[in-house]
Amino acid sequence: AQSVTQLGSHVSVSEGALVLLRCNYSSSVPPYLFWYVQYPNQGLQLLLKYTSAATLVKGINGFEAEFKKSETSFHLTKPSAHMSDAAEYFCAVKAGGYNKLIFGAGTRLAVHP
Amino acid sequence: NAGVTQTPKFRVLKTGQCMTLLCAQDMNHEYMYWYRQDPGMGLRLIHYSVGEGTTAKGEVPDGYNVSRLKKQNFLLGLESAAPSQTSVYFCASRAGRSNYGYTFGSGTRLTVV
Numbered sequence: 001a002q003s004v005t006q007l008g009s010h011v012s013v014s015e016g017a018l019v020l021l022r023c024n025y026s027s028s029v030p031p032y033l034f035w036y037v038q039y040p041n042q043g044l045q046l047l048l049k050y051t052s053a054a055t056l057v058k059g060i061n062g063f064e065a066e067f068k069k070s071e072t073s074f075h076l077t078k079p080s081a082h083m084s085d086a087a088e089y090f091c092a093v094k095a096g097g098y099n100k101l102i103f104g105a106g107t108r109l110a111v112h113p
Numbered sequence: 114n115a116g117v118t119q120t121p122k123f124r125v126l127k128t129g130q131c132m133t134l135l136c137a138q139d140m141n142h143e144y145m146y147w148y149r150q151d152p153g154m155g156l157r158l159i160h161y162s163v164g165e166g167t168t169a170k171g172e173v174p175d176g177y178n179v180s181r182l183k184k185q186n187f188l189l190g191l192e193s194a195a196p197s198q199t200s201v202y203f204c205a206s207r208a209g210r211s212n213y214g215y216t217f218g219s220g221t222r223l224t225v226v
Contacts, residue, residue, distance in 0.1 A: 043217030103155035
């Protein structure tokens with residue numbers, strides 16, 4: 001069965017610092033992986049997705065993620081954090097038929113001046 | 114283009130009461146999903162639908178029923194609300210098999226007292 005594990009429920013960075021949010025997956029088949037962002041009191045928005053094309057995936061708002069099969073990881077990065085990046089981030093994997101998504105527990109990112 | 118609209122946005126129920134959450138999408142998407150979001154647990158799939166007139170169980174279906182009588186609407190029902198169903202409920206929709214990105218609604222915050 002497919003699953004994802006997000007390491008660290010809370011991450012705090014300074015404005016301008018590197019953002020690194022960790023996601024490891026488990027999948028018996030080549031995975032399709034996603035990162036979503038949730039701003040306060042809003043639904044989830046797709047940041048980026050990996051669907052077996054390039055292993056380095058670029059998303060919106062300057063975020064990118066690298067698929068590493070040997071490490072079963074799909075970590076999310078951004079070179080320079082902005083105050084507006086403060087949100088909760090979810091890693092997800094496509095699971096089974098009909099493209100159901102299995103979500104990780106989420107990582108709340110705080111950005112301080 | 115409204116996307117995915119959920120009603121109501123907030124609701125307080127007493128234990129044992131029933132209610133229906135409505136999800137409406139105007140994108141002609143085939144697939145629709147209901148998730149619940151709880152702190153530290155990410156999003157968990159309750160039920161989903163792959164087309165008008167079809168529904169299927171997700172990870173946590175107990176205590177919920179769904180219906181998809183019209184393609185654009187996906188209803189989630191609580192027959193006898195319990196405090197364990199206090200959560201934020203999200204509806205999502207997706208186009209055909211070639212599109213893996215979900216569009217989420219803004220959520221319904223339900224409290225059962």
